[in-house]
Amino acid sequence: MSRVRARVAPVLLGAVLLLFFGLLLRSSLDPACSSIRADHDRRMSQSEALLARLSSLSIRDRCDFYRERAALFADKVRPGQACISPGRGPDANRVRTEARLYGDLAQGCSL
Helix, strand or coil: CHHHHHHHHHHHHHHHHHHHHHHHHHHHCCHHHHHHHHHHHHHHHHHHHHHHCHHHCCHHHHHHHHHHHHHHHHHHHCCCCCCCCCCCCHHHHHHHHHHHHHHHHHHHHCC
16 A cells, blocks of 8 residues: 555646646736736836936826826736736735835825
């Protein structure tokens, strides 16, 4: 019995690991996610370029920047958005905090 268990256990463990990594790889190569990720990355790089020259923007442009940035980070923390979500942990907390910060800044502009 122990010989059978010694042979079957590694095979089962290998099968489970293969399934897990297969699902992980499939979600990272999902064609629906690639267009979402590409659009989000494009918008994020434009936003990063604006962030570098934020002090030279007019008040109205700053408000537009804050709204766009809040929307970008809100997309990342939206439940069910596995394509661009940071998942859990410290990175997710940072993204939530930035989403809240830019949301508050955008709301302050509209007052």
